[in-house]
Amino acid sequence: MRFKMRWVPALLLAMGLAMPAFAATPPRDPNLADTTQPGSVIIFPKFINDTPVTTSGDLAVLPRTEIEIGVVCPKGSTCTEHQLVKIRFHWVCPGSDDIFFKFICQETDFDISVTVDGKLAFSADGTPITTNSPRAPKPPCRTGFLIGWVVNQSDQPIKFDGLIGDAVLRGPAVSPALGSSAVEAYRGITIQANLAADTGTVLTATSGTGELAFDGQMYLGLPRTLFGDVKFDKETAGPPAPITALNQTYLVLMTLDVDSNFPNLPTFVNLDFFNESLNTISSTNPNFESITSTSTHFVCWTQQQLTSIDPNLTQAFQGTRKGVVIVKDAQKVPFAGITSDEAGPVTLIGLVQVFEGTAPAFAERSYIFNMYNNGDFIPTEFETVNDEF
DSSP, X not given: OOOOOTTHHHHHHHHHHHSOOOOXXXXXXXXXXXXXXXXXXXXXXXXXXXXXXXXXXXXXXXXXXXXXXXXXOOTTOOOOTTOEEEEEEEEEOOOXXXXXXXXXXXXXXXXEEEETTOEEEXXXXXXXXXXXXXXXXXXXXXXXXXXXXXXXXXXXXXXXXOEEEEEEEEOOOSBTTTBBOOEEEEEOEEEOBOTTSOTTOBOOOTTOTTEEEESSSSBOBEESOEEEEEEOBBXXXXXXXXXXXXXXXXXXXXXXXXXXTSBOOOEEEEEEEEEOOOSSXXXXXXXXXXXXXXXXXXXXXXXXXXHHHOTXXXXXXXXXSEEEEEEEEEEEOOOTTOOSSOOEEOOOEEEEEEEESSTTTOOSEEEEEEOEEOOOEEOEEEEETTOOO
């Protein structure tokens, strides 16, 4: 069937005379990384360094964390068969609020080589998963984040936008007899190198030796505002009915503004939570899309349950099961005479993690959401004291 559209221009012109003008959408900041495309840097915002868990049903013994790293040929490049790509990894731990520990974020680094179009998997507990697992040391803490970037044979950062990967998190066990049925996964956060550079170009930071600069010149950057879906905590039976599943929800937050193995300033963020919308349209009902504003802080990395941030973040108080969180205004402030770190706006990466099931473990089911961002580019540096490049 064919349609003749000769009338369209005149009609559109007539409509345009009566339609209001709309503001153009601001262009995407060219310095902002596209976390859905392969990158020269990859970040896994959460690992668990713990005893492997016995799964329910098949009784397989599997690691609590399985990191899957893969490499593809960068767009516009030519790669040879079985081409090796060397990746420098750092396990990064959160710092403690206890001044005795001096706000130091410990790290352990190691290298892994993967072939183009290949994939390797390793655990976060130092134990090989299979005979093919690469040698990866256990991190110096139970939880934190993992960052990796492509280097050449001289250990210099290079542009190779080919890293992809995922993380699988398991457990904990409901009981020793039943094992664990909870398993969840998330996609690694990828960051591309300077868009003007060619594949293989050595990347250097003008800000200092041993720094990875996410400033648009060395690597592209990330924002400081995040959006996410949350399920408010419900640890005991009660309203809202008839849904009775019990759950705990956690925010996993981290910043790339890290001086590893040195004292770090705490990162402060403001949090706005909104409950669900009313099922029927209403602009006046105060009980829906109602805001609960609060704040929190962390040193390099954190995982916090909603009700530990604010006791009002429950389904009973909010009146709904789910809602939205906005994490904003991330910044470091001067504290305790720390001079190895800089104050000011910082980047944010986040996950929302939900555990459902029977109290007190809430371990039968779990799932993770990656968070969205507002495209608000913030330049930053990740400093690695063990690397000289």
